Amino acid sequence: MNDFSLWDILRNLLLALRWTVVLSLIAFVGGGLVGGLLLFLRLRAGKWLDRAIGTYVQLFQGTPLLMQLFLAYFGIALMGVEVSAWTAATVALTLYTSAFLTEIWRGCVASIPKGQWEASGSLALTFGEQMRHVILPQAVKIATAPTVGFLVQVVKGTALASVIGFVELTKAGSMISNATFQPFVVFSCVALMYFALCFPISLFAKHLERKTHVRRA
């Protein structure tokens, strides 16, 4: 019965790990771009748009990512558009990540003292110049740690993409465990791989945090 070596297990998991990494990157990049755009709109726009984006954020923060994936996969299909698991996962992860990132970043921008806006404004800087040269350089320092911290959550969140048939690390793990009847070994390996992915990111966040703290002191 037991003709799977540890290497067979690891090899197949590593192949599936690629898709976890790709999904994470899609979420980072897509979520970062959309989140950045929403942040910009929110700072510029009037009350109405600000509220709309606020609702968007509440919606995605207040519902499980699992439901969002389901809805993206089956919901869009209901409208008559055939969606692949790829598209559904990309849409859901991007929207989910953007909602969190835009809220994190908005908080960071809001934490910059009002005097910085007033001083740069009274020096005749435009909104874009204020953002680029005065507000963002300071906000980015504050935002780095919570942003990277959230990205770790996203890496683990990609596991949920298995529910719409995506064979990433977690799904591959359960498939292999069904074949090998060695769930403990398989899922230990899966856990280790997630750790190997997330731990460096956390270390990086700590490093950045320490660096900005030293510069602030």
Added chain:
Amino acid sequence: MSAVLDPSASTTVAASDAGGAHVAAGAPIVQITALRKSYGTNEVLKGIDLTVKRGEVIAIIGKSGSGKSTLLRCINGLEVFQEGSLSVDNKPLLHESAMAMRELRQRVGMIFQGFNLFPHLTVGKNVMLAPTLVKKRGQVEAAAQARKLLARVGLAEKFDAMPDQLSGGQQQRVAIARALAMEPAVLLCDEITSALDPELVGEVLRVVESLADEGMTLLMVTHEMSFARKVGDRVIFMHQGRVHEMGPPAELFSNPQTPELKQFLSSLHD
């Protein structure tokens, strides 16, 4: 400090500025007519009329909540007013027009109670930022100007320092240099010594005084009555959103006409 006290060592910023050069001395530079401003139902400025001549030094005094800071902040558009008109150098203040606001703000410098230096930039870059962005000045030229201005406020050696390495008085002097770098025709000072330790007030006031001596138009909200008396051409006493009493400092301080000003002045001596 010698650079501050010796006028010959300083660059004449106010007199040579291109923005206001066509305005003759004594001509009105700030004109405020029937200005009204309210926050919701709370009216804080109840019809202000004020004309400031070029080169004039105006001290605005009054209790907190009298609207003096709000008035000052209306002049460069940091506060939006609902009624009346305001112009600087004959350029009307139009809140809706980003272009007009940018024009106006190049003519009006402002110095804040809390300094508001950009903490992530060196002292030199703080001074250079606006000229390079707004006036499209080259790095070399802007740096040279920044060094000159920092020397003028007695901080030549701090060009590469970070703001948080400076004392409050030094930070405020950098803020003055930063405002001067835009070569404004009018400088607004909003309680600029209120956040300073007493021993640091003098160094900032000396810089402001030297600016006044050079002919810079100054509007300052201040609690330093002796300074207002010494440097001011005119003192404005604000009370409940109105210009309650106005006149030359010698007259206003020694012979106040209204009971409110009398009470305000006597409360300072308690």
